[in-house]
Amino acid sequence: MAEAETPAAPLQPVAPVRVYRHRLPARIWHWVNAVTLLILLMSGLMIFNAHPRLYWGEYGANFDRAWLAIGSTAETGHLRVGEWKIDTTGVLGRWTNSEGVEKTWAFPGWATIPTSYSLADGRRWHLFFAWVLAIGLTLYMLWTVVAGHLRKDLHVRRAEWSPHHIWHDIKDHARLRFPKGAAAARYNVLQKLSYIGIIFVLLPLMIATGLTMSPGFNAAAPWLLDLFGGRQSARSIHFIAAWMLVAFFLVHIVMVLLAGPVNEIRSMVTGWFRLPPEGKESA
Amino acid sequence: MSEILMPRRQWIARAGGLVATLPLLSACDAINEAPAVRKILSMGEEMNRASQRTLMDRDALAREFTRVDLSPYFRPNGTRLPAGAAYAAHAAAGFTDWRIKVTGLVARPLSLSMADIRAMSQRTQITRHDCVEGWSAIGQWTGVPLGHILAAAGVRDSARYIVFRCADRLGDALYYESCDMIDARHPQTIIAWALNDAVLPIANGAPLRLRIERQLGYKHAKYVEGIEAVASLEGIGAGKGGYWEDRIDYEWYAGI
Numbered sequence: 001m002a003e004a005e006t007p008a009a010p011l012q013p014v015a016p017v018r019v020y021r022h023r024l025p026a027r028i029w030h031w032v033n034a035v036t037l038l039i040l041l042m043s044g045l046m047i048f049n050a051h052p053r054l055y056w057g058e059y060g061a062n063f064d065r066a067w068l069a070i071g072s073t074a075e076t077g078h079l080r081v082g083e084w085k086i087d088t089t090g091v092l093g094r095w096t097n098s099e100g101v102e103k104t105w106a107f108p109g110w111a112t113i114p115t116s117y118s119l120a121d122g123r124r125w126h127l128f129f130a131w132v133l134a135i136g137l138t139l140y141m142l143w144t145v146v147a148g149h150l151r152k153d154l155h156v157r158r159a160e161w162s163p164h165h166i167w168h169d170i171k172d173h174a175r176l177r178f179p180k181g182a183a184a185a186r187y188n189v190l191q192k193l194s195y196i197g198i199i200f201v202l203l204p205l206m207i208a209t210g211l212t213m214s215p216g217f218n219a220a221a222p223w224l225l226d227l228f229g230g231r232q233s234a235r236s237i238h239f240i241a242a243w244m245l246v247a248f249f250l251v252h253i254v255m256v257l258l259a260g261p262v263n264e265i266r267s268m269v270t271g272w273f274r275l276p277p278e279g280k281e282s283a
Numbered sequence: 284m285s286e287i288l289m290p291r292r293q294w295i296a297r298a299g300g301l302v303a304t305l306p307l308l309s310a311c312d313a314i315n316e317a318p319a320v321r322k323i324l325s326m327g328e329e330m331n332r333a334s335q336r337t338l339m340d341r342d343a344l345a346r347e348f349t350r351v352d353l354s355p356y357f358r359p360n361g362t363r364l365p366a367g368a369a370y371a372a373h374a375a376a377g378f379t380d381w382r383i384k385v386t387g388l389v390a391r392p393l394s395l396s397m398a399d400i401r402a403m404s405q406r407t408q409i410t411r412h413d414c415v416e417g418w419s420a421i422g423q424w425t426g427v428p429l430g431h432i433l434a435a436a437g438v439r440d441s442a443r444y445i446v447f448r449c450a451d452r453l454g455d456a457l458y459y460e461s462c463d464m465i466d467a468r469h470p471q472t473i474i475a476w477a478l479n480d481a482v483l484p485i486a487n488g489a490p491l492r493l494r495i496e497r498q499l500g501y502k503h504a505k506y507v508e509g510i511e512a513v514a515s516l517e518g519i520g521a522g523k524g525g526y527w528e529d530r531i532d533y534e535w536y537a538g539i
Contacts (some may be wrong), residue, residue, distance in 0.1 A: 034373050051417035058348070058411055061358040061418040099306055114315040115308045119415065120531040121315055127539065128327030214331075215413045216497045216538025220339035231411060231419050 019185045021273035026149065030268055036136065037245060038222055039129045044116070044242060045107040048120030052093075052106035054239055058230035067236070070106035077104070134207050138206045141199065154188055160189040178259050181278040198248060202241055209238035301351060306376035321345040323530075332536035340452075341465050345496035348409040354420040357412075357478060362458065365451035365506055378490035383474070387446070387512035389436030397476070403427045405474050414500040414535065424494050428473030429510070430468045438512045446519055447493050448509030453526060460504040460518055461535070462495055471496040474507060499537035501527050 022030075053066035060066065069080045070093045077093025079086050090096070095108040097116070101229065109115035113125050144150040159165060169190050172178070179188065187195070212225040212234040213215045228234040256264045267273035314320055373381050378397060383480045385393040409423040419428055429445070445467040449458040466472055476483055483489040488505025497503050502525070521529035530537045 008467065047417065050415070058352060059419045059421045061354065061356075061414075061420050063356045063358060064354065110308060114312050117314070120527075121532050123415070123534070124324040124532065125315075126323070127331060127534075128324045131327055131330055138423045178450070211539075213413070213417075214335075214539035215345065215411075215499065216335045216339070218306070219343040219345040219497045220335075225346075231413060235417060 010251050016274040016277070018272045018274050019182075021185055021267050022270050023147070023149070024035060025140065025143045025147070027268055029136055029143075032132065032136055036129050036132045037249075039113060039125055039244070040133060041242060041246065042111060042113040042152045043122045043125035043129070046112040046117070047119060047126060048239065049105045049107055049112065049117060049122075054236045055232035056229070056236060057232055060232040066121070068160070068239075072104040125262065130207070130210060132244040133203070137203050137207070154199075156189060156192050156196075160192070165189060176258055178276070180276045182275060184259075184276050185273055194248065194251075198245070202244055205241050206238065206245070209234045209241065212236070289414050301422060303493065314461070315433045325532075328534040328536055331534075331539045335536075335538050336465070342469065343497075345410050345471055348411065348421055350409065350423070351477065352409065352421050354422065357420045357422040358489065359399070360414060360416075362451035362505065363486040365485075367450075367452070370450050370506070374485060376491070381508070383508055383510065385432060385436040385490055385512075386509045388439040388442040388514060389433075389512050390439065391435070393432070395432070400427055400474065400476060400491065403431055406470070407477075408471055408473070408494070408496070410494070410496045411440075412500055412503070415537065416500075423477075423479050424473065424475040425477035425480075426473035426491075426494065428470060429472045429474055429493075430470070431468060432474065432510065433512070441514050442512035444513050444516055444524070445507060446509075446511040446513055446516070447504040447507050447522075448510050448511065449504050450506040456520065456526065456529075458504060458506070459520060459527045460493070460502050461513075461519070462498070462525070464501065466495055466497065469495075469497070474510075497538055501525070501533060502537050 031179070034254075052070040053060070053062070054068040055064060066080075067082060070088070071078055072093040073081070075094075076087055076089045077091070077095065079088045079092050088094075091108060092106055094102065094104050097109045098103050103109070103117075105112075105117055112122065114121050144154065161235055171186050172188075173190060178184065179186075208224060209228060212228055213231065218225050225231060225234060229238055263274050264268055340480050381397055382394050383400065385395065396438050405425055405429070406428050407423060407425040409421065411419050411421045413419050433445070442464065444463055446461045447459060449460075449532055462472075473496065474486075474491050475494050478484065478487050483492060488503075490508075491507045492505040493503050493507055513519065516524045516535075520526065523529045524535040525533070527533040
């Protein structure tokens, strides 16, 4: 090819484009919540260990039919859900603690607060951090509305609601094709739906089902327990919703790892996000 | 604050050493045992009690159910048969000589027989019992509202708590519980002698047990032989207001 008359511009390292993505209240809430939810999960598993059986309806105790139970035999541990039963020896129902002693509590010591059985201590941690969660969530919900986070960032636009658009986003996620450039700074529809679901559905559901396990609260506001179909139903929903939060956490972590963990975590610490450069995508 | 002034690298090395010497799990348990941490965590109970007492109707009744809602079997918990010759003799005699004493800050101390109890105006309620462990059972209870007994004894204005003395010994001490005057005078707080239309079984607290429907199961003292009005819980047991409260830090306010 003929040489160009003008010399090519020397290649300059392009400084990454940075955008201010997460405002301070969002960052604070994110990290406070991360710690709070971990403590609530682990202390919650301790409380579950006190009676590792779940029921539907108002009542349920050892002589009633449980839809989920973690139990043990002389040698094994198991999880039963309905008629389906799986051997969980070593993890659930029968496991060995850090001193090599076999235990038959449902969830193992490494998953609970504290590590050895104490319903009283588990409740202490749980009922204190329940306040942290509830107060933090309330303030954060107000902030998302007042500061426009809800309207500007989380609001699902009309076009995004179309099944075609949502399906397209699901396919992109499944192929691990993440948005580049300025689009990466905005939430996609699956992110929006996840975050709205967590902030406005799942976390409030955790708090509401938690409250309806309180006999004092139920006397004053019986309508909420009626909504859940009884106290043992509320306890079951509380347990299921907790694992939905765990599932969200796992997907969340996978997405952070795939999208660039350093950039993502840095943006949740400093607020500043580096846009992944455009182009270079194979056709 | 030498830690803060310590060079960063040295600080990290020390922290690393700490983690290396202590397995992570015992580090977590050390946090759990720290008195300062326990004090902070116990604020949760205070906030629960304060919010329930201030934000919610203090006289609200616990939901009452119908006979079709009854648990097929009401699970007993805790002591199922108090030890000792005295209780065994009472049980053998059908508790005919059982007496419940009402003492403390009252104008007229009482010693009520089972006949006295049954002669007072009664209340029957079908309620859900929520154990701190997580299970629930629905049962029908019949007994005398505690408020009637306190009125008969002329409880003084200086009384702030009611203590329930029990006949069952767990380990080193007799079981006991206590509540504030709001729950003591609550219409559903009764000294019950019948469960599901039958005389209270021994496993469920015969001959008399407390029902305190807006609190968790361990507050529902069984085998009650004494009711004491007091101004303070200090000097009773370890001063925390109940057998489990004294021993393993169960919350005194068990409304949640």
